[in-house]
Amino acid sequence: MSATMAEKILARRSGQTEVHAGDIVVAQVDYAMVHDARAPNAIRMVEKMDAKLPFASKTAWVLDHYSPPPTLEAAQGHSAMRRFAKEHGSQLYDIGDGICHQVLPEGGHLTCGDLVVGTDTHSVTYGAFNAFGTGIEGTDVSAVMATGKVWLRVPESVRVTLNGRLQPGVWAKDLTLYMLGRFGAEGLNYRAIEYVGSAVSAMEIDDRMTLANHAAELGAKAALLEADDKTFAWLAAHGARPPQPVFADADAVYADRLNIDASQLAPQVARKHAVDDVVAAQEVIGQKINFALIGTCTNGRLDDMRQAAAILKGRRLASGVRMIITPASRQIYLAALREGLIETLTEAGASVEAAGCGTCVGITNHLIPGDREVVISTANRNFQGRLGNHEAEIWLGSAATVAASALTGRITDPRTVEGGQWEASHV
Known part of the structure; x- marks a missing residue:
């Protein structure tokens, strides 16, 4: 088998031996998220479908964008989210609990090898934990709650090897900004980025989450990091399920391979x-x-x-x-x-x-x-x-x-x- 991290996760979640870039798959979702800026669309679609929602218990509703609510309309939307979560057994993160991309891993809702979808482009953050995290719309989450599945086109992957180690005073934020300066906004549109190398291994989890998060500005469909002992320890400390890590094959096919000497990087703006x-x-x-x-x-x-x-x-x-x-x-x-x-x-x-x-x-x-x-x-x-x-x-x-x-x-x-x-x- 010759597969990237993204291809391995999507093959596993779609019940196939292997998939390749460009394939369309219907994949089983491990966890879903909808935040308050997209919740009204999700709720309207649920009402329109009038369907049972067996996957609602594996969906988090997060009140983080309009937090605290600046308008009566936002407050009413929050009330609707609270009612929905209680009625359907969904996890609710209320005002002040935190931002969706932080509370999902903190709450132990995902682990290595998972497919996680959320109503925000920065759902790519979950790739810091060797998961395929990606953004979808609120109406799509409605379908996920009803079926537990989502359709995706398997993305091409770009492997970015970060050599050396970031120098004191230089952080993953500087790396992500450097990447944006090099490729431009949307420069890696609908591609999965694999971040590997000694500089990534040296990062703590906080910085790894930054590295994966900012892939959204590059247009990436996902950003995945390899799992290691730091990953496993962090997930275990937060009550996650046992990990099922994936690693790319040596002969995996990539749209591009890049080598960056992280030790030469200076703070960026x-x-x-x-x-x-x-x-x-x-x-x-x-x-x-x-x-x-x-x-x-x-x-x-x-x-x-x-x-x-x-x-x-x-x-x-x-x-x-x-x-x-x-x-x-x-x-x-x-x-x-x-x-x-x-x-x-x-x-x-x-x-x-x-x-x-x-x-x-x-x-x-x-x-x-x-x-x-x-x-x-x-x-x-x-x-x-x-x-x-x-x-x-x-x-x-x-x-x-x-x-x-x-x-x-x-x-x-x-x-x-x-x-x-x-x-x-x-x-």
Whole structure:
């Protein structure tokens, strides 16, 4: 057999010996997710189908985008989701529990070798655990709840070998931005990315989730990492089912193979309005910033809080700079609280919000920059107007780069400030 990771999972889940890129398969889903921005469509379709929903018990309903609800319509939608979950035995994650892509693995709902679908493009995050995670629409989730299955075209795969090891102060966020600068937004459209190599093995789970998550901006159908002892330990600690890891065959067929020396990478930033207008942070030092955001499904995990705290401990944000922290889940918030990270960040001048997506997407209006103000953010997208003002700018960087920039008031290479070379292995 000659197969990639994606082909092996889709063959297994469709009951076939092997499948190949371009094949259409009807595959058994292991777990599904619908969040509040897509739930109304899912509920309407269920009512229209008037069908039994045997797979509803393996579907999570997550209240994270309109969290807390900024309108009466959103609040009513949340009430409908709560009723639906109770009636059909679905898992419910309520306001403040966290972002869908964090609470699914935290809740032990997936494991290596699974096929997981969700109503969000960043469902590719689950590939950090050697699963095939991909985004579908709310109406599609309705069909999944009724049948337990989804149809997919088997994607071509691109194997990306990350050699060496990221240097202190450089993170998976920088790698993902580098990839966007190299291939462009949607540059790997409908392909499955396999991230392998010594640099991936050296990453902790938080960084691996960032690596997989940002594949959505590349247009990837999935992003899969190999499983190892770190993967197994993390999954076991969160109550996941026994893993069924997959590894690509040596003679697997790829659309492309890439080798990147991760040890040579410097901190990166994406400039205003384009996720793929990427340069080294060193090239734009001095760019004034007014607002800093650390959080979202991409970089709202514990190591991101640690990166920021290492830089801001005992210091204050630059005059005129505001900072918001949005943990990816309630569990991450509690862990950060126990470690003293929340105290450190708050004393530095940051404000901490409940876990959720609202600030990243601009739905809850908690972060609206003024005209010509500049936001530097760990979010996954910086489209013009995303935070409610078309006259403002959004730049993207790692949590370390965002914290260093908030400290100085200008975009800053984190390696040039005290604490900016903190490493996860130091915990």
